[in-house]
Amino acid sequence: MSRRPEWWFGVLRLYWPLNTLGAKMTRWPVVGRLLSLIVVPLFTKDNFNISYIPVNARIEPVVSSALCGKILEELVRRSAHRVIIGRCSCRDAKKCRNYPVEDSCLLLGEDTKVVDSRIARHVSVEEALEHVRNKTASGLIPMIGRVRMDDFYYGIPNRGRMLTVCFCCPCCCSVLNTLQYLPEEAKSSLVRLKGVNVKVDAGQCIQCRSCIDACFAGAIILSNGKIRHDEHQCIGCGRCSMVCPQQATSMIVENMDITVDEILGRIKARVNVESGG
Known part of the structure; x- marks a missing residue:
């Protein structure tokens, strides 16, 4: 069992702003290049590989949450174990007024069995799915993938048997705001x-x-009187379609089966959520 008492959330709350500061410092001359030698390995390859899942993607001709639901339900049902972390460090550090700080990230996989129950709830498949439904219904953006640093934050051995599922708010998410x-x-x-x-x-x-x-x-600019989108810069979070007052912007899924297969395959190459084998 990991040792992370409840006061550990206070440590993370104090530490969390350093994520943004560290990202900004990589742009500094001299110091930035040295810091990048530390940052880049932690946030590349098998240590960090994530995707945002737009909750309002359009699988033509209708707008549907089916893409989000299918990906997350598949992962939850496959998972050997599941925990819900007690507090969101991103929202906690910024004292979020828009979304609840309590009951935040969902961690999946065999190694989540060791997470200290003082900082997380160990839950059933159905409880995890209910958590997913509640968080996505509230407008939070799911982010899934391999986040090596979470092993340390929650006292989990680094064996590639834990998948992070965050539910991110645009006001506080460290990744979105340091991108x-x-x-x-x-x-x-x-x-x-x-x-x-x-x-x-x-x-x-x-x-x-x-x-x-x-x-x-x-990834979006106004050029010659038209909104233009750079697909090479886009991370597919769906935020643009969520804020459009005219519903002129939408997220289109070309083929849901191909999309689901790709993300599940990419996760499987980095994380084993199903068993200890």
Whole structure:
């Protein structure tokens, strides 16, 4: 069993702002290059590989939460064990006023069995699925993948048997809010779901710039009177479609089966959530 007493959340709350500061410092001359030697290995390859799942993706011709539900339900049902972390360190550090701090990340896999019950609830499949439904219904954006640092935060051995599922708010999420400062090598570890694209209805768009202001990746610009989207910069979080007052921006899924198979395959290559084997 890991040893993480409840006061550990206080330690994380004090430490958490250093995530943003560290990302910003990688842009500093001299010091930034040295810091990147530490940051890049932690946030690349098998140590860090994540994807955001848009909760309102359009599987034409209807808007549906089916993509989000199918991916997360598959992972939860396959998982050997599940825990729900007691507090979200991102929201805790920023004293979030928009979303609850309590009951945050869902961790899946054999090695979550050792997580200290003072900082997490060990839950059944159905309890985990209910948690997923509640969090996505509240407007939080699911982020799933391999996050090596979480092994340390929650006292889990680094054996590749734990998958992180965060439910992120745009106001506090450390990854979303530091994305613009991360080295390019680290940015490439935020992988847009295969076959998920942004579609802008020019007839509905009033060029209010809401999507531009909301885009953490800087993937949307206004050029020659039109909203233009850079698919190479986009991380597919769906934030642009959530804030559009005209519903002119939408997330399109070309083929749900291909999208689901790709993300499940990418996870399996890095994390074994099913058993200790």
